[in-house]
Amino acid sequence: MTDPSSGPGASDAVPGLVDAATLPGVPDGFQRLWTPHRMAYITAGADAMRATCPFCAAPGKSDADGLIVHRGRTAYVLLNLFPYNSGHLLVCPYRHIATYDQATSEEVAEIGELTQVGMRVLREVSRCDGFNIGMNQGAVAGAGVDEHLHQHVVPRWASDANFFPIIARTKALPQLLGDVREAVAGAWPDSAA
Numbered sequence: 007m008t009d010p011s012s013g014p015g016a017s018d019a020v021p022g023l024v025d026a027a028t029l030p031g032v033p034d035g036f037q038r039l040w041t042p043h044r045m046a047y048i049t050a051g052a053d054a055m056r057a058t059c060p061f062c063a064a065p066g067k068s069d070a071d072g073l074i075v076h077r078g079r080t081a082y083v084l085l086n087l088f089p090y091n092s093g094h095l096l097v098c099p100y101r102h103i104a105t106y107d108q109a110t111s112e113e114v115a116e117i118g119e120l121t122q123v124g125m126r127v128l129r130e131v132s133r134c135d136g137f138n139i140g141m142n143q144g145a146v147a148g149a150g151v152d153e154h155l156h157q158h159v160v161p162r163w164a165s166d167a168n169f170f171p172i173i174a175r176t177k178a179l180p181q182l183l184g185d186v187r188e189a190v191a192g193a194w195p196d197s198a199a
Contacts (some may be wrong), residue, residue, distance in 0.1 A: 014044045028046075034154055057093060059155055060151060060154075061098045061154040061156060064079070064100050065082060065100060070187065072084060073085040073087065074126075074184060074187075075095070075107070075124075075190040075191040076103050076120065076123070076124075078120055079120075080099055080101075080110070080113045080116045081116045081117050081120055083097050083124055083187060083194075084096055085187050085190070087183070088181075091166055091185055092181040093128050093131070093132050093160075093161045093181075093190065094159070094160050095159040096158060096159075097117050097120045097121050097124065097156065097157040097159065098154065098155065098156045098157075099116075099117065100157055101113065103154070104152065104153050104154065104155060105155060106155060108142060108152050108155070109155060112122070114179060121139060121148065123194065124159045124190075125159060126137075127193045127195075128161045129161075131189045131190055131193045132189075134163055135162060135164050136159040136161075136162045137159060137161060137162060137170060138158065139158065139159055141155070141156070141158070143155070170171065
């Protein structure tokens with residue numbers, strides 16, 4: 007198979023850019039939203055994700071592989087594998103507990119501190135206009151992983167709402183998870199929690 011970025015339809019203005027109209031296939035009325043970061047979920051399969059708690063497994067991985075941006079004493083911060091917006095953070099205790107009332111006072115304090123630092127870092131690296139912060143506890147409350155407590159820190163921008171979630175049940179994310187993790191981890195202060 008030949009490289010389409012060097013053959014007919016290749017753009018002279020931008021190396022590697024290909025005019026899709028010159029590629030084989032039958033045009034249709036659909037736009038394509040490429041989300042290569044979701045291959046991790048597809049190849050692992052939903053059963054594998056449920057068999058092991060992802061929030062217990064993440065600290066045993068490298069920061070890059072676990073999407074971890076900061077490790078604290080009793081809690082840590084990682085990117086959501088299925089983010090609502092770019093920079094969507096999760097603050098998790100290391101202990102496998104299901105609800106906030108099971109957390110120790112030290113865990114509660116550190117989850118709060120890490121949430122505050124995460125907000126400051128996201129403001130710095132992404133210039134967001136606001137945040138949604140919250141915990142869904144229990145499957146009935148919307149928790150995707152209901153056995154392990156985690157707090158969401160979702161950066162918001164005045165212009166981040168569009169028709170994709172409403173019409174196509176799709177979120178458009180302008181940055182890859184690895185790039186976001188590097189930016190947030192790189193801006194995280196060394197003295198934080």
